[in-house]
Amino acid sequence: MTDETEQGGPADAGGANGTARAPSRRSVIGWGGAGLALGAAVAGGTTLALRATDSPEPAGSAGAAVPFHGAHQAGIATAVPDRLHFAAFDVTTENRAELIQLLKDWTAAASLMTEGRAVGEGAFGGVPEAPPDDTGEAAGLKPSRLTLTIGFGPSLFTGDAKARQDRFGLAKRRPGALVDLPKFPGDNLDPARSGGDLCVQACADDPQVAVHAIRNLARIGFGRIAIRWSQLGFGKTSSTTPDAQTPRNLFGFKDGTRNVAGTDTAALDRHVWVSADAGPDWMAGGSYLVARRIAMRIESWDRTSLQEQEDVFGRDKGEGAPVGKAREHDEPFLKSMLPASHVRLAHPDSNGGARMLRRGYSYTDGTDGLGRLDAGLFFLAYQHDVREAFIPVQRSLSRSDALNEYIQHVGSAVFAVPPGVRDKDDWWGRGLFS
Amino acid sequence: MRPVRLSLVTAVAAVAALTTVTACAEKSDAEGNGAVRVTATDTSCEVSKKEFPAGHLQLAVENKGSKVTEVYVLFPDDRIVTERENIGAGTKANITAEIKAGDYEIACKPGMKGKGIRQQVKATGGGKAAKRDPQLDAAVAAYRQYTLEQAEETLPKAKVFAEAVKAGDIEAAKKAYADSRIGWERTEPVAESFGDIDPKVDLREDGLEEGQDLEKDWTGWHRLEKALWQDKKITPRDKELADLLITDLTVWQKKVGTAEITPTSMANGAKELLDEVASGKVTGEEERYSHTDLVDFKANVEGAEKSYALLKPVASKNDAELTGELDTQFAALNTLLDKYREDRMSYVFTSYDTVGEPERKELSDAVNALAEPLSKLAAAVVK
Numbered sequence: 153m154t155d156e157t158e159q160g161g162p163a164d165a166g167g168a169n170g171t172a173r174a175p176s177r178r179s180v181i182g183w184g185g186a187g188l189a190l191g192a193a194v195a196g197g198t199t200l201a202l203r204a205t206d207s208p209e210p211a212g213s214a215g216a217a218v219p220f221h222g223a224h225q226a227g228i229a230t231a232v233p234d235r236l237h238f239a240a241f242d243v244t245t246e247n248r249a250e251l252i253q254l255l256k257d258w259t260a261a262a263s264l265m266t267e268g269r270a271v272g273e274g275a276f277g278g279v280p281e282a283p284p285d286d287t288g289e290a291a292g293l294k295p296s297r298l299t300l301t302i303g304f305g306p307s308l309f310t311g312d313a314k315a316r317q318d319r320f321g322l323a324k325r326r327p328g329a330l331v332d333l334p335k336f337p338g339d340n341l342d343p344a345r346s347g348g349d350l351c352v353q354a355c356a357d358d359p360q361v362a363v364h365a366i367r368n369l370a371r372i373g374f375g376r377i378a379i380r381w382s383q384l385g386f387g388k389t390s391s392t393t394p395d396a397q398t399p400r401n402l403f404g405f406k407d408g409t410r411n412v413a414g415t416d417t418a419a420l421d422r423h424v425w426v427s428a429d430a431g432p433d434w435m436a437g438g439s440y441l442v443a444r445r446i447a448m449r450i451e452s453w454d455r456t457s458l459q460e461q462e463d464v465f466g467r468d469k470g471e472g473a474p475v476g477k478a479r480e481h482d483e484p485f486l487k488s489m490l491p492a493s494h495v496r497l498a499h500p501d502s503n504g505g506a507r508m509l510r511r512g513y514s515y516t517d518g519t520d521g522l523g524r525l526d527a528g529l530f531f532l533a534y535q536h537d538v539r540e541a542f543i544p545v546q547r548s549l550s551r552s553d554a555l556n557e558y559i560q561h562v563g564s565a566v567f568a569v570p571p572g573v574r575d576k577d578d579w580w581g582r583g584l585f586s
Numbered sequence: 587m588r589p590v591r592l593s594l595v596t597a598v599a600a601v602a603a604l605t606t607v608t609a610c611a612e613k614s615d616a617e618g619n620g621a622v623r624v625t626a627t628d629t630s631c632e633v634s635k636k637e638f639p640a641g642h643l644q645l646a647v648e649n650k651g652s653k654v655t656e657v658y659v660l661f662p663d664d665r666i667v668t669e670r671e672n673i674g675a676g677t678k679a680n681i682t683a684e685i686k687a688g689d690y691e692i693a694c695k696p697g698m699k700g701k702g703i704r705q706q707v708k709a710t711g712g713g714k715a716a717k718r719d720p721q722l723d724a725a726v727a728a729y730r731q732y733t734l735e736q737a738e739e740t741l742p743k744a745k746v747f748a749e750a751v752k753a754g755d756i757e758a759a760k761k762a763y764a765d766s767r768i769g770w771e772r773t774e775p776v777a778e779s780f781g782d783i784d785p786k787v788d789l790r791e792d793g794l795e796e797g798q799d800l801e802k803d804w805t806g807w808h809r810l811e812k813a814l815w816q817d818k819k820i821t822p823r824d825k826e827l828a829d830l831l832i833t834d835l836t837v838w839q840k841k842v843g844t845a846e847i848t849p850t851s852m853a854n855g856a857k858e859l860l861d862e863v864a865s866g867k868v869t870g871e872e873e874r875y876s877h878t879d880l881v882d883f884k885a886n887v888e889g890a891e892k893s894y895a896l897l898k899p900v901a902s903k904n905d906a907e908l909t910g911e912l913d914t915q916f917a918a919l920n921t922l923l924d925k926y927r928e929d930r931m932s933y934v935f936t937s938y939d940t941v942g943e944p945e946r947k948e949l950s951d952a953v954n955a956l957a958e959p960l961s962k963l964a965a966a967v968v969k
Contacts, residue, residue: 279969282964375915375956
């Protein structure tokens with residue numbers, strides 16, 4: 153819910169997902185947003201392509217495929233579709249070769265599913281005595297901009313609670329930036345909604361496509377992994393396409409106005425992607441993901457006066473303009489905001505220039521048994537180093553944010569997100585295990 | 587048990603599918619009209635013909651031995667075509683059946699025990715007999731034997747339980763309860779295939795339909811489980827139910843041999859047993875009063891492992907990778923279950939209400955890890 157970003161340079165279309173810098177292919181694949189061409193120019197990319205249109209949300213975008221292969225994993229800088237199924241897994245095998253095989257199996261399945269194809273031998277017409285390889289509920293649905301993004305949690309490198317220390321011989325390869333998050337004031341974390349050896353983020357326009365992807369990956373993995381927790385998200389709260397309408401969170405405020413744009417290669421390189429010299433080698437082109445389940449005290453918030461709501465955020469509710477300004481995208485003047493306002497505290501200028509690429513989702517898991525909505529924000533933020541971004545920003549927010557009266561962090565996880573799968577011979581995590 | 591039974595081995599359908607509809611014993615001497623004479627003694631089982639035409643078969647049985655005997659006509663996988671029990675020493679009986687072309691066995695069981703003395707026979711003509719794989723027939727026969735043994739071993743244990751209930755001895759009944767269910771749980775998919783028995787003996791309170799009366803219509807183990815652990819008293823009605831349980835289980839024991847079992851249904855039955863674990867035991871729903879879920883859990887896994895072990899010789903030839911994985915996952919689940927057991931020979935398991943959420947999750951994960959490859963066993967068997 154860190155709402156601000158520093159002044160991002162104007163979008164210089166490049167491959168959000170690829171090595172980019174290939175203007176000639178800019179318009180090959182579009183995700184919507186005024187003819188921007190994100191994710192084009194993908195080395196060894198899949199063949200599906202969709203021409204960009206001029207409308208902010210081209211109708212065709214909902215059915216398109218996002219290339220799976222590229223220098224960076226899709227699902228970070230690529231456009232944010234409206235549906236999420238995020239899953240964290242525990243690795244149950246202690247056999248390194250089995251884990252590697254799982255990652256290869258997953259890569260193959262992910263590549264198929266992002267193209268809108270079934271896994272394995274498909275969902276129908278197979279051996280009658282055997283259950284079909286694919287579970288079938290996505291048959292006939294479009295690729296729906298499905299992206300599948302994998303991450304590796306700290307426990308994969310250090311062993312887990314059962315003291316299986318360094319079960320995969322990865323301790324030496326743990327990135328310095330993959331730190332365990334400190335406890336922040338006000339945290340009320342549920343261990344059953346926190347952590348995980350692996351994560352997969354599935355984003356899609358169609359919720360059935362996202363759920364199908366996680367379900368099939370889990371099924372492929374049984375015996376080698378077990379789902380630890382998972383989270384559905386029904387509406388994006390941040391986008392990477394600044395020219396499109398800014399989405400609103402469940403507090404009713406525009407969220408992610410100054411998010412890192414998927415086309416802003418300079419900002420991506422500086423704030424999101426791990427640079428080659430940052431180390432370790434296997435993380436170059438990757439990123440770090442922080443996931444937080446942030447419960448909202450919806451009913452209390454809804455009884456809060458408009459003035460207080462706007463003071464808490466530091467923006468007006470309708471337009472989203474910063475205090476004292478007229479338009480959403482006007483440069484905020486922080487000193488005009490209350491010291492405890494969310495936008496002021498989260499702004500890069502209050503945090504040594506720190507920025508994150510946010511792509512969180514609103515969630516509602518029904519009601520809580522006390523007649524209250526069990527809802528909030530499933531916060532997802534990508535950054536080049538959590539020690540320089542999420543941790544300092546959250547330290548400041550958790551201490552002072554006026555919004556804390558209305559929220560509670562109830563789940564938490566951090567993951568090292570490796571670079572993209574280059575081609576058909578490459579697989580998720582090859583660099584880590586080689 | 588499951589609220590809705592969808593078992594693949596529905597004996598009712600099986601019986602209907604068989605051409606063997608009736609097996610009637612007649613007093614008249616049937617010799618001379620094409621009957622096959624079967625001469626049974628305490629040590630032999632002679633047949634007058636080993637080949638006969640398909641269609642109407644009549645067996646003229648004479649028991650020349652000193653023991654009461656039984657005569658069976660069996661398919662190669664030991665499924666019963668027809669049978670005649672209680673043929674007294676020195677008496678005769680006729681048995682008739684409609685049979686298709688194919689291989690059969692005739693068995694005499696002096697003393698009405700054991701596998702009996704066998705004769706290979708063949709019914710000829712009347713279309714081609716289905717091609718059979720002897721290895722799979724042997725697996726089915728061995729599994730059928732297993733289901734029979736389980737039923738036979740269950741009855742005395744159930745009687746110990748029933749007697750304790752009837753004596754009003756709550757503690758003794760509690761002690762005998764879980765043990766009396768093991769054989770049933772090991773062979774649940776077959777046991778459930780007799781659609782009318784399962785709801786009588788293994789219905790849970792939530793399985794009652796609207797309009798059914800809890801007092802009147804709820805019978806079987808779980809009704810008594812509730813009386814012992816929740817109500818903590820034994821009523822006259824409970825004592826009646828104890829007798830009824832034995833009656834129903836006796837019917838089950840008699841019917842077990844007629845279940846249609848195929849290699850595919852064995853493999854799927856193994857998977858179904860894991861489904862039973864996942865839906866009823868891991869959640870603690872099955873034994874909600876006694877919390878003896880882990881005993882059922884273990885019995886389900888043992889039953890699945892038995893099917894698997896019998897099918898493994900064929901499956902491993904077709905898919906060695908799968909059987910390797912199944913070996914690993916069966917071992918892993920058994921090792922995990924052993925943590926909740928007093929010792930490896932004992933069926934005394936930790937009370938499930940003391941098993942915490944993380945441990946239940948661990949059990950559930952191990953069930954998933956086994957059930958997923960197990961779902962591929964049937965295809966590996968018929969490949």
